[in-house]
Amino acid sequence: MQTLTSPDVVVIGAGVIGCAVAWHLAALGAGRVLVLERGQVGNGTSAMSSGILRTHYSVPQNVELAQRSWRFFERFAEHLDDAEASAGLVKCGYLIAAPAGDKVAPLREALAAQAARGIAVELLDACAAKEKLPIARFDDAALIGYEPDAGFADATLTATSFARAARRRGVVVREGVAVTGLVLEGGRVRGVRTDDGATGRIDAGMVVSAQNIWAGELAAWAGIDVPLVAERHRVLALAGPAPYTRAMPVFKDLGSPGMLYGRSYGDTQMLVSEGTAGERLATPDTVQGEVGMDLVAHIGEQVAARFPGWEEAALASSWTGVYDVTPDWNPVLGPVPGLEGLIVGFGFSGHGFKLSPAVGRVLAQAALGQPTDVPLAPYALARFAGGRLLSGRYGAGAVS
Ligand SMILES: Cc1cc2nc3c(=O)[nH]c(=O)nc-3n(C[C@H](O)[C@H](O)[C@H](O)COP(=O)(O)OP(=O)(O)OC[C@H]3O[C@@H](n4cnc5c(N)ncnc54)[C@H](O)[C@@H]3O)c2cc1C
Numbered sequence: 001m002q003t004l005t006s007p008d009v010v011v012i013g014a015g016v017i018g019c020a021v022a023w024h025l026a027a028l029g030a031g032r033v034l035v036l037e038r039g040q041v042g043n044g045t046s047a048m049s050s051g052i053l054r055t056h057y058s059v060p061q062n063v064e065l066a067q068r069s070w071r072f073f074e075r076f077a078e079h080l081d082d083a084e085a086s087a088g089l090v091k092c093g094y095l096i097a098a099p100a101g102d103k104v105a106p107l108r109e110a111l112a113a114q115a116a117r118g119i120a121v122e123l124l125d126a127c128a129a130k131e132k133l134p135i136a137r138f139d140d141a142a143l144i145g146y147e148p149d150a151g152f153a154d155a156t157l158t159a160t161s162f163a164r165a166a167r168r169r170g171v172v173v174r175e176g177v178a179v180t181g182l183v184l185e186g187g188r189v190r191g192v193r194t195d196d197g198a199t200g201r202i203d204a205g206m207v208v209s210a211q212n213i214w215a216g217e218l219a220a221w222a223g224i225d226v227p228l229v230a231e232r233h234r235v236l237a238l239a240g241p242a243p244y245t246r247a248m249p250v251f252k253d254l255g256s257p258g259m260l261y262g263r264s265y266g267d268t269q270m271l272v273s274e275g276t277a278g279e280r281l282a283t284p285d286t287v288q289g290e291v292g293m294d295l296v297a298h299i300g301e302q303v304a305a306r307f308p309g310w311e312e313a314a315l316a317s318s319w320t321g322v323y324d325v326t327p328d329w330n331p332v333l334g335p336v337p338g339l340e341g342l343i344v345g346f347g348f349s350g351h352g353f354k355l356s357p358a359v360g361r362v363l364a365q366a367a368l369g370q371p372t373d374v375p376l377a378p379y380a381l382a383r384f385a386g387g388r389l390l391s392g393r394y395g396a397g398a399v400s
Contacts, residue, residue: 004172007034009367010192010204012179015046016155016353017345018210019162019173020360021367023080025208026169028364033171034202035163036194038178042159045212045286046353048321049155050235050271052250052263053354054094055119056147058110058393059330059400061378062351063117065358068373070149072357076158079357080165087161088154092264093146093249095124095133100142103254106393111145122146133248135240136307140255152250152263155353162360182207182221182342189222189341206367208343213284213324215346224336227384228347231278231323232289235271236299240313243268252399256302259397269316272303275350275397278323291318323350328389329400333359334366334376343367344381350398 009030011018014037025033053073055066077085098107114121124146126138138144163173174196183191183201191203209218213230250263258274265271279289296315304311326332326347336342345363352359362372378390392400 004032004034005199005202007032007202007204009033009206009208010202011035011208011210012192013037013044013210013212014041014159014163014173014175015044015210015212016042016159016162016356017212017348017359019159019166020356021208021210021345021363022171022173023162023166023169024361024364025367026166026171028368028370030364030368033166034204035166035171035173036177036179036192037173037175040175041163041173042156045322045324046155046159048235048286048319049353050261050263050273051152051155051353052094052261053089053153054147054150054250055114056094056096056110056145057400058106059390060113061374061390062330062355062400063114063119064374065355067117067119068358069355073153076161080161082161082165082168085161085165087158089151090153090246090264091149091151092246093132093148094150094252095129095144095146095249096252097129097138097141097144097254099140099255101255103394104143107143107145107254110393114147120148122148133251135242135244135248136251146249150250158353158356184222187338187340189339206341206343208345208363208367210345210363212346212348213322215324215344216284218344222339222342224339225381225385226346227327229325230281230284231325232281232320233273233278233323233350234291234295234318234320235273236291236296236318237265237316238270238272238303238310238313239268239316240270240307241309244270253302253306254394256306258299258302259394259399260299260302260306270303270313272299274299275399277396281322284322286322289320291320323348323398325349327384328391329396329398330390331359331379332381333363333379337382349400351400
């Protein structure tokens with residue numbers, strides 16, 4: 001087993017965010033980097049991700065992170081300098097539709113803001129939308145946006161690819177080791193404590209927490225306010241009357257009560273879920289929850305309203321996954337005021353995968369004291385106490 005007793009940087013958590021941070025740290029010349037993962041690489045909440053990649057956001061800062069990330073995803077193996085690395089990218093486009101009502105203006109403005117950033121976006125009429133997604137109806141749509149440079153990918157594959165490429169650059173990734181506390185001295189973080197009897201305390205000049213729903217542990221370890229709830233979400237795979245192929249775009253239905261999102265699953269089925277609030281968990285845990293028939297019927301009705309004939313769809317499979325939700329459904333990124341030596345990245349609120357390459361880089365830059373590609377001030381922890389929320393214009397939900 002590889003060990004590293006005196007690293008320069010410790011990363012807690014090897015989900016897609018922690019692995020991206022580790023790789024960027026190595027690429028930026030961080031020195032000795034140690035990743036500590038309680039379970040296995042990519043096996044936390046990332047393992048349940050729907051994997052949708054888009055740059056569409058009503059929060060402009062997110063657009064920039066997503067755009068930078070998309071560029072990375074598009075040339076993933078090249079960036080990682082590993083010909084076998086793959087994010088499992090399926091570039092099928094992203095189609096977002098709103099009926100007449102309060103979502104039209106934010107959608108129009110978000111599309112214009114994307115275009116202003118040089119992102120390819122098209123406005124489609126109902127016929128053109130139906131050509132791209134023939135299994136759906138769009139006769140009620142007041143505005144339809146289409147983003148060709150979008151699609152979906154595989155978060156577990158992405159995390160493991162980042163981890164392998166990081167290892168090749170000398171990063172040590174240890175699985176099965178839990179961080180149990182921070183070493184605090186003189187008002188700053190000096191390292192971590194672990195449940196590994198052999199190493200126990202590990203000193204490091206910098207610690208990066210990428211703990212997702214478990215970031216609340218920081219509150220007990222360092223007295224930090226961590227405004228986070230763990231929310232369980234249900235995902236269905238439906239076998240409908242016609243295949244939902246990989247050539248068809250991801251869809252976002254702003255008119256449905258649950259702001260449904262969906263995509264092709266296995267080139268035939270539809271992966272579908274609601275983009276609104278889920279079930280609050282008292283303690284963070286990724287154990288599978290029940291997917292009751294009432295919920296299946298509730299989502300099924302919304303699917304049938306958009307996809308004619310899908311009231312006959314069969315439930316092929318279902319699963320649950322957990323979001324780390326902040327009060328404004330956007331992440332906390334960067335340093336913690338009054339506590340040197342710690343950088344955090346949590347609160348991805350169900351949309352962190354598509355941001356992971358760029359977030360990994362800005363967290364690594366912050367950890368190294370370098371200027372960050374995008375300003376982290378809007379994502380600061382202090383925004384909640386200061387009333388400077390980063391709220392999206394579509395209301396609460398992962399579309400943000
Ligand atoms: C159902 C579902 C659908 C989603 N769909 C999308 C989507 O379509 N598009 C999108 O962009 N995003 C989506 N997301 C969100 C996205 O998947 C997450 O934001 C992202 O995967 C989170 O990565 P992470 O590394 O922060 O977390 P995780 O993958 O949960 O990794 C955190 C890791 O930290 C480890 N850890 C925690 N505490 C400790 C400790 N004390 N010691 C050691 N290890 C520790 C955990 O074991 C875990 O492996 C979805 C999420 C879910 C659940």
